[in-house]
Amino acid sequence: MKVKDFYYDLPEELIAQEPILDRDMSKLLVLDRNSGKTQHKIFKNVKDYLSEGDCLVLNDTRVIPARLYGEKEGTGSPIEFVLLKRVNGDVWEVILKPGRKAQIDRRFSFGGGILKAEVIDIVEQGNRLVRFEYEGIFEHILDKIGLMPLPPYITRRLDDKERYQTVYSKNKGSAAAPTAGLHFTRELLEELVDMGVNIVYVTLHVGLGTFRPVKVENITEHYMHSEFYTISDNACNVINNARLSGKKVIAVGTTSVRVLETVGDEKGRVAPGSGNTSIFIYPGYSFKVVDSIITNFHLPESTLIMLISAFAGRENVLNAYNEAIREKYRFFSFGDAMMIL
Known part of the structure; x- marks a missing residue:
């Protein structure tokens, strides 16, 4: 078929x-x-x-408000993460753009530094495994700086x-x-x-x-x-x-x-x-x-x-x-x- x-x-x-x-x-x-x-x-x-x-x-x-906008540490160049699933503890599988900036050991910062991430592996479909670093409760930080990952065909803001x-x-x-x-x-x-x-x-x-x-x-x-x-x-x-x-x-x-x-x-x-x-x-x-x-x-x-x-x-x-x-x-x-x- x-x-x-x-x-x-x-x-x-x-x-x-x-x-x-x-x-x-x-x-x-x-x-x-x-x-x-x-x-x-x-x-x-x-x-x-x-x-x-x-x-x-x-x-x-x-x-979860799974879309995060941040920057690459050292250069300040922009990066977008979308959290796909928690693999273990603070390790998540993510989709990110642009992918070329996210090789293993690359580090990123979000929300002015209240959330940081390091790429630890590249997996199927080109997705990355990242380990997050933060103080406090991860979900509370997401609620503060994350955005709803609306589908790509929805172009209007959801209030x-x-x-x-x-x-x-x-x-x-x-x-x-x-x-x-x-x-x-x-x-x-x-x-x-x-x-x-x-x-x-x-x-x-x-x-x-x-x-x-x-x-x-x-x-x-x-x-x-x-x-x-x-x-x-x-x-x-x-x-x-x-x-x-x-x-x-x-x-x-x-x-x-x-x-x-x-x-x-x-x-x-x-x-x-x-x-x-x-x-x-x-x-x-x-x-x-x-x-x-x-x-x-x-x-x-x-x-x-x-x-x-x-x-x-x-x-x-x-x-x-x-x-x-x-x-x-x-x-x-x-x-x-x-x-x-």
């Missing part, structure tokens, strides 16, 4: 540059993956497709950082938001609980690899980035009980899908654990755990649209995307939502 099989033409004006005022008032395109039929709703209507005993799985990761967080975000570690969850409000979640819907949380720290283009022609040759995940005993028990009772497991976002399909066995039973997953889901994959997906509209030729196509069928997905374009839906991180039944 070729990368070009997942291309669609998106007018630039449909790329959402900012979130709408009310999270749960975005548009919702509902796609029946068996028939290919669609319905047009608003996100609040998502509760009409959930029933008592169903299990809604949310990713509770929290985005309220919390709008790039889900209302249930908890565990810090992501370089990008699990954007399907941005549509939920606390009130909507409370309504679902009152309906008898079980809500559980997993954690997958989203890396910027989620935006990395697939550069090979044959998608099976794509190198998939890895991301840290964790899922608890309690979450697994609720999910397994829902499945045993014949109820649906609804994954919010491709990140939740990746966790569930990583920890699920051939019978669809999930087991607790944590680690790194590089699962790459594309058409031909047989889903073990997930019955329904709530997601956003994804970039052409991305691994995310490939995952959705594996679940709903490539033609169904591309037809639905083209319909969304005709109906002027908003696309990508701050855009509208899709629910696949």
Whole structure:
């Protein structure tokens, strides 16, 4: 299967540059993956497709202000770091620009010297391992001098950082938001609980690899980035009980899908654990755990649209995307939502 099989033409004006005022008032395109039929709703209507005993799985990761602007020690030349993941203690894997300034042993300073870093290794994809030096608490320093690492297609400034967080975000570690969850409000979640819907949380720290283009022609040759995940005993028990009772497991976002399909066995039973997953889901994959997906509209030729196509069928997905374009839906991180039944 070729990368070009997942291309669609998106007018630039449909790329959402900012979130709408009310999270749960975005548009919702509902796609029946068996028939290919669609319905047009608003996100609040998502509760009409959930029933008592169903299990809604949310990713509770929290985005860190992972973009740092600083300078090379000795020369003062500018440098940009984006933190990808903590490797161990104060050692992080980072993307940096310009890379030629960041050879091993090079040192950099941020925030007038309150944070310093030394390059200790060069790893896959040209990323660097750096060791940070500071006094105090690292997260507090990030909150002070770091910026939200918004995707490259968002060019406007985000005044309220919390709008790039889900209302249930908890565990810090992501370089990008699990954007399907941005549509939920606390009130909507409370309504679902009152309906008898079980809500559980997993954690997958989203890396910027989620935006990395697939550069090979044959998608099976794509190198998939890895991301840290964790899922608890309690979450697994609720999910397994829902499945045993014949109820649906609804994954919010491709990140939740990746966790569930990583920890699920051939019978669809999930087991607790944590680690790194590089699962790459594309058409031909047989889903073990997930019955329904709530997601956003994804970039052409991305691994995310490939995952959705594996679940709903490539033609169904591309037809639905083209319909969304005709109906002027908003696309990508701050855009509208899709629910696949």
